[in-house]
Amino acid sequence: MKETLIVYGTRYGATTEACAVIQKILEKEYDQHVEIWDLENWHACPDLNDFDNVIIASGIKYGEWTENSRKYLSNDFGSKKVAVFISSIYAGEDEHYEHAYEKFLVDVLEEHPNLKPVAKAAFGGRIPKEQLPNIAPERILIRLPEHQYDNRNWDLIEEWAHQVGKLFKED
Numbered sequence: 694m695k696e697t698l699i700v701y702g703t704r705y706g707a708t709t710e711a712c713a714v715i716q717k718i719l720e721k722e723y724d725q726h727v728e729i730w731d732l733e734n735w736h737a738c739p740d741l742n743d744f745d746n747v748i749i750a751s752g753i754k755y756g757e758w759t760e761n762s763r764k765y766l767s768n769d770f771g772s773k774k775v776a777v778f779i780s781s782i783y784a785g786e787d788e789h790y791e792h793a794y795e796k797f798l799v800d801v802l803e804e805h806p807n808l809k810p811v812a813k814a815a816f817g818g819r820i821p822k823e824q825l826p827n828i829a830p831e832r833i834l835i836r837l838p839e840h841q842y843d844n845r846n847w848d849l850i851e852e853w854a855h856q857v858g859k860l861f862k863e864d
């Protein structure tokens with residue numbers, strides 16, 4: 694059985710829910726023992742040395758990862774398999790997906806040339822209804838109709854979990 698660590702940064706819980714779905718699939722179908730960790734609690738984070746595989750995830754706020762999830766990318770992952778995803782409202786919109794993928798994922802990973810993820814993905818996100826009035830309009834490109842405040846595509850997230858599961862299971 695392989696040991697897998699899922700670490701994530703979240704502000705409103707959308708990334709947490711995606712991680713939980715991925716965890717279940719990896720455990721049930723790909724023979725992984727999975728530990729899941731909110732990087733808000735940085736100091737007690739499980740020891741990376743205890744894991745074969747790692748998934749790193751972050752929600753995006755005004756174009757930024759959470760501070761700790763971004764900091765986590767600087768670890769030395771050695772020969773571990775690493776997969777990365779982000780949760781962002783832009784990534785869930787067809788016309789903004791490319792922007793989100795490049796700006797929030799590819800550009801951030803380019804700052805860590807030693808980190809070569811086996812898989813990476815930009816998924817849609819969820820803005821809690823109560824946050825909608827707080828969003829600074831000049832700092833976010835798109836205005837969403839209220840019914841689109843959750844544009845996560847669970848089929849895509851599950852499909853990616855299967856893809857990652859197959860890669861993580863291989864020796």
Ligand SMILES: Cc1cc2nc3c(=O)[nH]c(=O)nc-3n(C[C@H](O)[C@H](O)[C@H](O)COP(=O)(O)O)c2cc1C
Binds near residue numbers: 756783
């Ligand atoms: C104040 C605020 C700013 C946001 N800024 C962005 C942004 O710049 N780009 C984007 O794609 N999504 C943005 N979002 C949407 C979040 O990325 C989305 O809600 C994501 O799923 C949040 O993940 P989390 O709940 O794990 O933090 C913003 C949401 C809020 C509430």
